[in-house]
Amino acid sequence: MPKESVIKKGAEATISVGEYLGRRVVFKRRTRKGYRDRRLDARITKLRTRNEVRSMAAARAAGLHIPWIYDVDLREGLIVMQFIDGQRLNSQLYCLNHEERISIERKLGFEIARMHAAAISHGDLTTSNILVSGSDIYFIDFSMATRPADTEQLGVDLRLLKEVYKSTHSEFEDEYGEVLKGYTDGGGSREAIEKVAEIERRARYV
Ligand SMILES: Nc1ncnc2c1ncn2[C@@H]1O[C@H](COP(=O)(O)OP(=O)(O)O)[C@@H](O)[C@H]1O
Ligand SMILES: [Mg+2]
Incomplete structure (x- = not known):
């Protein structure tokens, strides 16, 4: 062994x-x-x-x-x-300056758009399931992933990441917007973005 x-x-x-x-x-x-x-x-x-x-x-x-x-x-x-020789995004965010973070966040949005374009929802899209190695962004922990994913499931991915920014990375909460910008620039699903708002409206009533 x-x-x-x-x-x-x-x-x-x-x-x-x-x-x-x-x-x-x-x-x-x-x-x-x-x-x-x-x-x-x-x-x-x-x-x-x-x-x-x-x-x-x-x-x-x-x-x-x-x-x-x-x-x-x-x-x-x-x-x-x-083995990916890198750091989890949740800790990496604190080792970068503002400019570097924004660049990673845009790229992350771009990569999520690519995943969603293939109709894959990750299912647990938190910053501890994203590894940064050099200038590459790796996704891990796909046990809750769905294929083919519907708009709701894609929206749930975005919503979870948004929540993580709000709760765990509250000092850069606004930078979720950079992820979203990358997502949009990468041709991410507009319906999925709209779903996030809908899910949030629903959540307020339960
Ligand atoms: N391929 C990998 N390369 C480097 N580190 C990894 C790899 N897979 C997992 N890890 C590390 O182990 C942690 C837990 O792995 P993960 O697949 O997310 O399982 P869990 O279900 O416990 O969250 C990750 O956050 C990461 O730090
Ligand atoms: Mg994990």
Whole structure:
């Protein structure tokens, strides 16, 4: 067994870094839920893992930066993928000056537009599921992705990112506008942007 070190143990998965066929990789192992029926658990593991790798492949085919997948074990809920030597956007934002941030944010919007143009909704579009490596923006964590996504699902992606800017990055809350500018310039779905307003109106009444 090659050497591995755990970098994150979450509710859904354990992430470790190690080596596979001489390459630096991330092992993403889906966590078993002890409280769930074993057969149901096995089914969910298989479906989510398959959805994640297929969505990653589709996003790559759409021209996005996505870690290469080297191996998958659906039964174990294991994905072996390229280690991206970079930083999560949620911390990267604090290491940049205003100009650099705006440039990353516009680019991010552009990349999201590209994903949405391929009718892929990410499903968990937060700044911890976006990695910045050099000048490239990588998307990870596609387990909640939908293909083909409808306008509502695309809108939910934008809404979540907007919320993250508001709650987690409140000091640059207005810069969500830069993401949106990149999205629009990249030919993003105008209907999805309109959906965000609609979702927000709905949310106010519940
Ligand atoms: N391919 C990768 N390269 C580098 N770091 C990664 C990679 N995949 C995941 N990570 C790191 O592990 C964290 C959790 O991975 P993620 O796929 O988002 O799982 P979770 O479901 O636990 O959020 C990420 O925020 C990132 O810091
Ligand atoms: Mg994540």
